[in-house]
Amino acid sequence: xxxxxxxxxxxxxxxxxxxxxxxxxxxxxxxxxxxxxxxxxxxxxxxxxxxxxxxxxxxxxxxxxxxxxxxxxxxxxxxxxxxxxxxxxxxxxxxxxxxxxxxxxxxxxxxxxxxxxxxxxxx
Numbered sequence: 001x002x003x004x005x006x007x008x009x010x011x012x013x014x015x016x017x018x019x020x021x022x023x024x025x026x027x028x029x030x031x032x033x034x035x036x037x038x039x040x041x042x043x044x045x046x047x048x049x050x051x052x053x054x055x056x057x058x059x060x061x062x063x064x065x066x067x068x069x070x071x072x073x074x075x076x077x078x079x080x081x082x083x084x085x086x087x088x089x090x091x092x093x094x095x096x097x098x099x100x101x102x103x104x105x106x107x108x109x110x111x112x113x114x115x116x117x118x119x120x121x122x123x
Contacts, residue, residue, distance in 0.1 A: 014043040058082065084119050 002008045002016070024038040053061070062079055066072055081091050090106055098105055104119040
């Protein structure tokens with residue numbers, strides 16, 4: 001189902017399987033069920049090639065000019081994301097109210113925890 005219908009890749013399936021097994025193990029320890037068949041569930045993780053920009057490639061991107069305004073905006077957002085190391089969801093929600101004295105005050109939400117991050121901004 002996950003492969004054929006949802007078109008998920010092995011790493012996504014492995015993540016979901018792992019989370020399901022964790023939950024089922026917790027429920028077993030809490031006495032919610034007596035079935036241990038879930039322990040036999042297996043999923044494999046594929047090795048993923050990590051691709052990153054070289055400094056000269058990044059410089060080309062920073063200096064690239066296009067007559068297409070949309071491409072310029074996409075480039076600027078990508079460069080900003082690279083320079084700050086933040087997720088797209090955080091970049092997408094930034095506002096002028098979040099910047100105080102050249103510091104971006106960001107509240108990252110991960111799961112049920114919120115963490116304040118201060119990112120210095122330079123010209």
